[in-house]
Amino acid sequence: MALYVQAIVNGFLVGGVYSLMALGLSLIFGVMRVINFAHGDMMVWGMYLSYWLFVTAGVDPYLSILVTGSAIFLLGAAVQKGLVNRILDAPHEMQILLMLGVALVLENLALMVWGPDPRRVSTTYALSTFWLGPIVFDLPKVATFGLALALALGLYLFLKKTDLGRMIRAASDNQIGALLVGTDILKVFTLAFGIGAACVGAAGSLMTPFLPFSPSTGLFFTITSFNIVIIGGMGSFLGAFVGGLLVGVSESLGAVILVPSLKEIVSFILLVLILLFRPQGLLGGSR
Amino acid sequence: MILLRVTGVSKAFGGLRAVRRVSFDLAEGEMLGLIGPNGAGKTTLFHLVSGFLRPDEGIVTYAGESLVGLRPHDVCQRGMVRTFQIARPFLRLTVLENVVVGALERVAHRREAVAIAEEMLELTGLADRAGSMGHSLTLPDRKRLELARALATRPRVLLLDEVMAGLNPTETGRLIDLIRAIHGRGITILLIEHVMKAVMALSQRILVLNYGEVIAQGSPEEVVRDPKVIEAYLGEDSAGAEAGADFGIISGGQCCG
Amino acid sequence: MLRLGLGTAAAVALLVLPFWVPSAWQNLLITTFYYAYLGQAWNILGGYAGQLSLGHAAFFAIGAYTSAILATQYAISPWLGMFAGAALAAILSLGIGYLGFRFGLRGFYFILLTLAVAEICRLIALHLPLLGGYTGLFINYTPNPWQFQFQGKIPYYFIALGFLAAGSGIVWLIQRSKLGAYLVAIREDEDASEALGVDTFRYKMIAYALSASLTALGGTFYAYYQYYLQPNTVLHINHSVDIMIRPIVGGAGTILGPVLGSFLLELLGEFSRTYFAGGMAGLSVVIYGVLLIIVVLFLPRGVYPTLAHLMRRRRPGRAA
Numbered sequence: 016m017a018l019y020v021q022a023i024v025n026g027f028l029v030g031g032v033y034s035l036m037a038l039g040l041s042l043i044f045g046v047m048r049v050i051n052f053a054h055g056d057m058m059v060w061g062m063y064l065s066y067w068l069f070v071t072a073g074v075d076p077y078l079s080i081l082v083t084g085s086a087i088f089l090l091g092a093a094v095q096k097g098l099v100n101r102i103l104d105a106p107h108e109m110q111i112l113l114m115l116g117v118a119l120v121l122e123n124l125a126l127m128v129w130g131p132d133p134r135r136v137s138t139t140y141a142l143s144t145f146w147l148g149p150i151v152f153d154l155p156k157v158a159t160f161g162l163a164l165a166l167a168l169g170l171y172l173f174l175k176k177t178d179l180g181r182m183i184r185a186a187s188d189n190q191i192g193a194l195l196v197g198t199d200i201l202k203v204f205t206l207a208f209g210i211g212a213a214c215v216g217a218a219g220s221l222m223t224p225f226l227p228f229s230p231s232t233g234l235f236f237t238i239t240s241f242n243i244v245i246i247g248g249m250g251s252f253l254g255a256f257v258g259g260l261l262v263g264v265s266e267s268l269g270a271v272i273l274v275p276s277l278k279e280i281v282s283f284i285l286l287v288l289i290l291l292f293r294p295q296g297l298l299g300g301s302r
Numbered sequence: 303m304i305l306l307r308v309t310g311v312s313k314a315f316g317g318l319r320a321v322r323r324v325s326f327d328l329a330e331g332e333m334l335g336l337i338g339p340n341g342a343g344k345t346t347l348f349h350l351v352s353g354f355l356r357p358d359e360g361i362v363t364y365a366g367e368s369l370v371g372l373r374p375h376d377v378c379q380r381g382m383v384r385t386f387q388i389a390r391p392f393l394r395l396t397v398l399e400n401v402v403v404g405a406l407e408r409v410a411h412r413r414e415a416v417a418i419a420e421e422m423l424e425l426t427g428l429a430d431r432a433g434s435m436g437h438s439l440t441l442p443d444r445k446r447l448e449l450a451r452a453l454a455t456r457p458r459v460l461l462l463d464e465v466m467a468g469l470n471p472t473e474t475g476r477l478i479d480l481i482r483a484i485h486g487r488g489i490t491i492l493l494i495e496h497v498m499k500a501v502m503a504l505s506q507r508i509l510v511l512n513y514g515e516v517i518a519q520g521s522p523e524e525v526v527r528d529p530k531v532i533e534a535y536l537g538e539d540s541a542g543a544e545a546g547a548d549f550g551i552i553s554g555g556q557c558c559g
Numbered sequence: 560m561l562r563l564g565l566g567t568a569a570a571v572a573l574l575v576l577p578f579w580v581p582s583a584w585q586n587l588l589i590t591t592f593y594y595a596y597l598g599q600a601w602n603i604l605g606g607y608a609g610q611l612s613l614g615h616a617a618f619f620a621i622g623a624y625t626s627a628i629l630a631t632q633y634a635i636s637p638w639l640g641m642f643a644g645a646a647l648a649a650i651l652s653l654g655i656g657y658l659g660f661r662f663g664l665r666g667f668y669f670i671l672l673t674l675a676v677a678e679i680c681r682l683i684a685l686h687l688p689l690l691g692g693y694t695g696l697f698i699n700y701t702p703n704p705w706q707f708q709f710q711g712k713i714p715y716y717f718i719a720l721g722f723l724a725a726g727s728g729i730v731w732l733i734q735r736s737k738l739g740a741y742l743v744a745i746r747e748d749e750d751a752s753e754a755l756g757v758d759t760f761r762y763k764m765i766a767y768a769l770s771a772s773l774t775a776l777g778g779t780f781y782a783y784y785q786y787y788l789q790p791n792t793v794l795h796i797n798h799s800v801d802i803m804i805r806p807i808v809g810g811a812g813t814i815l816g817p818v819l820g821s822f823l824l825e826l827l828g829e830f831s832r833t834y835f836a837g838g839m840a841g842l843s844v845v846i847y848g849v850l851l852i853i854v855v856l857f858l859p860r861g862v863y864p865t866l867a868h869l870m871r872r873r874r875p876g877r878a879a
Binding site for chain 2 (some may be wrong): 735736737740741743744747748750751752753754755756757758759760
């Protein structure tokens with residue numbers, strides 16, 4: 016029993032950063048209707064940046080989220096401004112192809128720069144734990160969870176309270192409407208992709224203290240992000256959040272109940288069930 | 303003979319009761335107008351009749367057979383076809399190909415379908431645009447294409463959803479002539495219309511819907527004089543109020559229903 | 560007349576080509592035809608019916624594993640086993656289609672459903688001893704045509720060419736039929752099609768089953784060309800991507816699209832491998848990715864539609 020509770024706790028903690036990652040994807044899809052196939056690769060670049068800052072300058076990954084968030088913001092904005100904005104009226108499948116191309120480039124650039132071997136950010140506190148009753152808490156996971164939560168809350172407040180945020184939400188609700196009232200929609204798009212990318216970049220940094228990574232890690236996170244936003248409800252902020260926690264817990268439980276190499280299957284089956292019986296997602300509104 | 307019979311049909315979306323216990327008959331060869339202020343439930347009623355929505359209660363029968371539970375293509379196959387309020391041409395197909403899709407409902411082979419399609423393009427005055435792509439059409443031509451496509455399925459009943467919306471008076475006049483010609487071929491027509499000139503000119507009988515309920519029906523002259531109808535339109539915003547006052551042409555572009 | 564002449568010349572060229580070119584080129588041509596064939600199969604569902612699938616690796620793998628296992632365990636010739644694989648793939652596609660289309664999944668949702676099913680298949684395959692798990696499944700080489708095994712590359716060249724010709728022929732027939740007109744109408748506007756009497760559910764199911772079973776036949780070819788099947792290759796999402804990108808680059812929903820797309824991408828891939836593979840790991844793929852992005856930016860409607868458009872402009876008065 017304790018084993019399962021432990022798995023749930025760990026999954027929940029990792030789920031927090033999954034949520035942040037999925038929020039980024041949800042934002043990008045919600046505003047532009049673009050599926051960011053490079054989402055996980057952007058995340059991996061955030062991880063490598065944190066790693067690089069850690070090994071060269073000793074910057075703690077929890078501090079370097081500022082740098083990685085900004086850098087991946089620029090990367091995302093550049094992808095939108097330089098590439099996606101140019102083919103907005105092309106058939107839908109072309110956008111998919113474009114983002115697959117971006118994913119290939121990012122993943123293999125990482126391979127060129129860092130090589131195929133997994134990297135690890137070995138902080139002094141990497142193995143610190145504390146006990147609450149019979150449950151062990153990994154200190155880095157708790158810190159990551161707290162920071163991911165704080166960033167998600169920050170994003171929420173930005174979207175709700177600021178003019179820029181309201182503009183992004185308006186574009187997300189009704190592209191044509193936002194176009195008509197004279198918002199420079201291309202600028203909003205660029206900003207939205209940048210912010211979505213910044214979320215996933217920061218999420219990457221936040222995971223480095225407890226997760227080794229390599230260039231091929233990106234694909235797993237891209238697919239996990241897809242799962243989460245569908246499970247939670249496309250375009251629903253709360254949905255992406257709850258979905259992240261749910262997927263974190265289900266993977267963690269899957270690893271205990273089945274074999275670790277089958278842990279993803281639980282979230283895939285969850286995804287299929289959601290798609291079939293509640294396609295708008297757990298917390299999504301009407302389709 | 304009654305072709306379409308709607309009996310006590312209701313539909314609610316969440317708390318909003320869009321259509322409430324509506325009943326009416328459509329006789330073969332008739333041209334029935336369906337009017338009402340914005341949001342009166344006209345388009346919802348169309349969705350219910352054509353199989354896009356399933357009524358919460360009530361019965362829809364076509365030539366004596368219940369349509370409840372049938373999907374739109376089943377309804378079309380039985381001989382009743384609808385058009386859409388906002389014309390929906392297949393954008394990346396030619397005008398001819400658009401109509402061929404409709405014609406294939408009745409014939410299995412492309413060659414015959416093309417022949418039917420060409421005939422319908424001739425009838426609707428689109429013959430010279432047969433090779434143009436759907437996306438290149440002007441609004442009036444899109445409306446004609448909706449008609450041509452629907453006619454190609456060889457319907458007995460045609461359900462027209464605001465075909466006049468967005469057209470100028472000249473174009474409206476031409477389309478009225480076209481619809482008369484279609485009616486003249488023996489096709490029964492039920493039309494939702496916001497453009498009063500068109501409804502008055504075309505309908506033999508008019509059904510007025512407000513807040514999802516039938517509030518009046520009768521000949522155009524009777525309906526215009528009905529105090530409940532005038533009140534319903536006066537309750538609407540300025541554009542509607544104007545309509546209630548003189549039943550003139552309401553400018554197009556209103557696309558909510 | 561000109562077209563007939565050109566067609567004959569092309570046919571003759573294709574027939575003598577393998578005897579003239581070096582072995583590496585033979586391999587390149589085989590891969591090109593074979594992916595063009597898979598692209599053609601994908602095209603039926605993704606290009607014509609407009610239901611983008613990112614899970615065709617599942618059907619491919621079903622075809623590959625079914626014929627391989629029937630041959631190795633039950634001594635059934637792959638020439639027969641491939642149809643068993645096609646039937647199984649059709650059944651799976653109908654299952655996915657029934658659930659997905661019934662509930663009206665469209666666009667991104669359908670893409671994700673197909674991807675999820677393929678990933679589930681991959682994870683299951685990795686844990687199935689019958690399929691060799693992580694180690695993969697090896698097929699013993701016994702050069703026997705009845706076992707779909709041949710010496711040298713030339714027989715494979717002609718089989719791949721035959722697959723492509725047959726696949727293209729099927730798509731050509733579809734394009735000219737009621738089915739084709741309906742699929743394209745569904746792609747353009749599902750509700751409008753339904754209103755015009757198109758049973759959209761039924762026709763999407765037909766397209767899916769056809770597409771899946773043709774893809775599975777291609778899987779058998781792969782199994783007996785490579786003699787080795789591993790879930791992380793044949794069932795990987797990257798393989799689904801490989802199947803999908805060629806028809807899109809070439810022009811989804813056109814008969815020449817998958818062929819042109821396959822040629823172009825094979826050339827780009829070969830170019831990046833030849834000139835950049837010696838460098839750092841990953842460089843050639845980066846170049847390939849960049850080229851892919853450039854193709855999308857400059858030919859956002861696909862190769863064939865762009866070419867056709869240019870041709871029409873150069874020959875005014877002959878509207879296609």
